[in-house]
Amino acid sequence: MNNPKDKITTTQASIAIASTLVGMGIITIPRTVGVVVNTPDVWISVLLGGLISFLFGYIVVTLSKKFPDKTFFQYSYDITGRYLGFIFNIIVIVYFILFSSFEVRILGEITKSYLLDKTPIELIMIFFLSVGVYLVVGGINPIVRICQVYFPIICLLFFSVMFISLEHFEINNIRPVLGKGILPVIRGVKVTALIYTGFEIIFILLPFMKNSDKALKATMIGISIPLLFYLTSSIIGIGVLTIEESINVTYPLMAIVSEFEFPGGFIERFEVFFSIIWVLALYTSFVVSYYCASFGLSKTFKKDINFFIYALLPIIYIIGIFPENLDIVFKLGDLFADFGLFVAGLMPILLLLIIYIKGVVYEKK
Amino acid sequence: MLESLENSTENNIIDKISEKIITISNVSKIDSLNQCIYDILSGNTVLLIADSKKGLSLATQAWEGRDISESSTEPTVKGPKDSFTETLKTNIVHLRRRIKDPNFILDKFNIGRRSKTDLVVTYIKDIANEELVNEVKKRIEKIDIDSALSSGYIEQLIEDDFLSPFPQVLSTERPDKVVSALMEGRVAILLDTDPFALIVPANMSMFIQSPSDYNERWIFASLIRLLRYVISFIALYLPSLYIALIAFHQGLIPTKLAISIAASREGVPFPSLIEALIMEGTLEILREAGVRLPRAIGQAVGIVGGLVIGEAAVSAGIVSPIMVIVVALTAISSFAIPQYSLGISFRILRFGIMLAAGFLGLYGILLSFILISVHIVKLKSFGTEYTNPLIPYRPKDWKDCIIRKPIMSMKNRPEMLKPKDIKRKGD
Structure with a gap:
């Protein structure tokens, strides 16, 4: 189905998954989860959420491995038949489209508030989309390679910023551990779904992999790196800002970074610098989900992928620009998290059950 | 001798002539008119013998050539100095x-x-x-x-x-x-x-390497390589960063510096983008003129153009002194890139990035960075990725990429080229 020369290596698959997961969550997580948990135990929720993602990741890989040379959009028909398979495909495609729109909108908001306060958000989004299309038309291989370019940059910048923040870190801010019991933590776990969904791209990546046997390893590494990101972000975020302050600022990590001072340095306001990590992180997440959506459409409707890449562009833009303000965007984000929970968690379980009940056996050609 | 020739058959007469009589080392047999024409046109002498189906082509060509001289485009301090000629x-x-x-x-x-x-x-x-x-x-x-x-x-x-x-x-x-x-x-x-x-x-990394890297101590060579990456960054992005900082993000510049920049820009009637385009454009003209002019005059024009125009432009209030520093540093950096061809691609891209920075500030620079990196990631050269060995990761080939490790440790040839014989050096 594709050029065997250009198979994706295990490293590339892990990095692609990690890049998709590391997105908007980095700077908002102390707030999004903090609002629900309302105790300094945000990091426990994040950790538990990550552990649950490992489980879901395992299920998704188990399902995909039953059809090692097919993507989700092809084997969904094999499992459920023509009509249900079509519906499942559309659900996943809509999920990826919403995911992309969400990333583009968030990017527009961040860029507008930190980099270009006078430029209209529409323009910012349109430019970003066009740069995205240029990569997506190149196919899956350039996409995973670009993830390999940006991921080390993102890691380096993020962790060095976190390291510098340790200066203001107060251990007392994240104590007491489990002060209000385990219940608030459990409630927080559900919200973390928003930051961990995205590993479903293994649905599409697996048949492109050089060693599809190692898909599980790739997924696990792909989830554990973002887990580390989010854990650091939530511990440092709340350790520096306290839980009360974290839930009152839109982008808690930006608030931390803006307090940096570099004596003798050339950079005065560091948060601008930090927003660069962000654009790169959002770009990779956006591009991967955009590609998956177009890929799904091309497989479902059996047409050339380039047609859908261009056709999706205005749709992603319109969905992205639709919410009136940032509050609505974040509220929709919570709904979207539930949707993600269905696509990444429930649906694969459902499909696996159908396989066992119907006894679908797929034989590799 | 002639006797033996008389006795030979038609077929081997040619062989005998070429082996025993002609003393030119490079002799080849020809049997077609096309080949004959081609050989004559390339300066050979063709010997045809009556009644023989074949002829002899004698390499009698000689032409005047340039002497071997030191490489003018890629000079080094240490190591061999000879370079190719036109022959x-x-x-x-x-x-x-x-x-x-x-x-x-x-x-x-x-x-x-x-x-x-x-x-x-x-x-x-x-x-x-x-x-x-x-x-x-x-x-x-x-x-x-x-x-x-x-x-x-x-x-x-x-x-x-x-x-x-x-x-x-x-x-x-x-x-x-x-x-x-x-x-x-x-x-x-x-x-x-x-x-x-x-x-x-x-591959991309080859254009930033120079043969002198292998003639110097490895620590020095590695540091110089790292410096070249910084140089490439400056050559590509410095004017755009200046434009973006002045036009969009004054808050990013430390207060004291911001004040002195603002003071030096006082009286400059243009926005930073126009200011930078004027200076960069002038520099391109100077550079092109420097190539065309005879060497002796070229240097004079360089000095007159660079110093006089720069100084005059500042005192006339068209550009700020800091802009002159930025442009000069960028120009020097683009000359420091070992390969001329990469230097000129940076020159083109620099103008694109400057425009992006002029319209969208740092966001524009970031988008142009994404655009360039997407482009080079998509690019291939004869089946291997242009970004090899950095992307996709090939840690074994990194010994001789961003840094140069000691030659002692370079035991294998680069894997990215899939050589038949991977071993380069014994243990």
Whole structure:
């Protein structure tokens, strides 16, 4: 189905998954989860959420491995038949489209508030989309390679910023551990779904992999790196800002970074610098989900992928620009998290059950 | 002697003449009119004998050539100084002297329907990957043009993406560079009448390396390489950063510096983008003039242009002194890039990035960075990724990429080229 020369290596698959997961969550997580948990135990929720993602990741890989040379959009028909398979495909495609729109909108908001306060958000989004299309038309291989370019940059910048923040870190801010019991933590776990969904791209990546046997390893590494990101972000975020302050600022990590001072340095306001990590992180997440959506459409409707890449562009833009303000965007984000929970968690379980009940056996050609 | 000739049959008379009578070393038999015409046109003498179906082509060609001189485009401090000339035979001798290996192959081609220029594809048979060699030969055979005037023609006719601003073939006039590329499993193409050899496949990192890296101590060489990456960054982004900071993000500049910049810009009537375009444009004109003018005058123009115009522009209040510093630093940086061809792609891209910075500030610079990185990630040179060995990650090849590790530790050839013989050095 594709050029065997250009198979994706295990490293590339892990990095692609990690890049998709590391997105908007980095700077908002102390707030999004903090609002629900309302105790300094945000990091426990994040950790538990990550552990649950490992489980879901395992299920998704188990399902995909039953059809090692097919993507989700092809084997969904094999499992459920023509009509249900079509519906499942559309659900996943809509999920990826919403995911992309969400990333583009968030990017527009961040860029507008930190980099270009006078430029209209529409323009910012349109430019970003066009740069995205240029990569997506190149196919899956350039996409995973670009993830390999940006991921080390993102890691380096993020962790060095976190390291510098340790200066203001107060251990007392994240104590007491489990002060209000385990219940608030459990409630927080559900919200973390928003930051961990995205590993479903293994649905599409697996048949492109050089060693599809190692898909599980790739997924696990792909989830554990973002887990580390989010854990650091939530511990440092709340350790520096306290839980009360974290839930009152839109982008808690930006608030931390803006307090940096570099004596003798050339950079005065560091948060601008930090927003660069962000654009790169959002770009990779956006591009991967955009590609998956177009890929799904091309497989479902059996047409050339380039047609859908261009056709999706205005749709992603319109969905992205639709919410009136940032509050609505974040509220929709919570709904979207539930949707993600269905696509990444429930649906694969459902499909696996159908396989066992119907006894679908797929034989590799 | 003549007696024996009289006795010989028609067939072996040719053999006898070529073996016993003619004392020229390079003699070949020809049997077609086309070949005869081609040989005469290339300066050979053709000996035809009545009643014989074959003729002899004697290599009596001789031409005036330039002496071997020091490389003018890629000079180094230490190491060999010789460089290729316009004569293909001399160039091959350069290589043969350095590689006395029976597996060193020279495949000859004729390029140009009318010019019939000699072209040689060289590689080391038991190192270079066969697929690569075949691909190069295939592309060379496909060339159909009336005349191949210089290696630039060949380069542009065989490269992967002719729309790209980036050079995808490395051209060099240093034999040592060609030999080191051959030893890595690459293929070199030499064209008669041109002192530049083409090396394929070329990777991004090769353009930032210089042969002198291998002649100096490894720590120094590594640091210089790192410096070159900084230089590339400056050559590409410095003017755009200036534009973005002045026009959009004054808050990013430390207060004291911001005040002094604002003071120096007082009276400058243009926005920073126009200011930068004026200065960069002037510099491009100066640079082009410097190439055209005779060497002695060229330097004078450089000084007059650079110093006088810069100084006058500042005192006339057209540009700020800080802009002059930025432009000068950028120009010096773009000259410090070892490969001229990469330097000129940076020159083009710099203007694009400046426009992006002028309209969208840092966001524009970031988008242009994304655009460039997407482009080079998509780019391929003869089947290998242009970004090799950095992307996709090949940690084993990183010994000689961003830094240069001691030669002691470079035991294997780069894996990215899939050489037949991976071992380079004994333990």
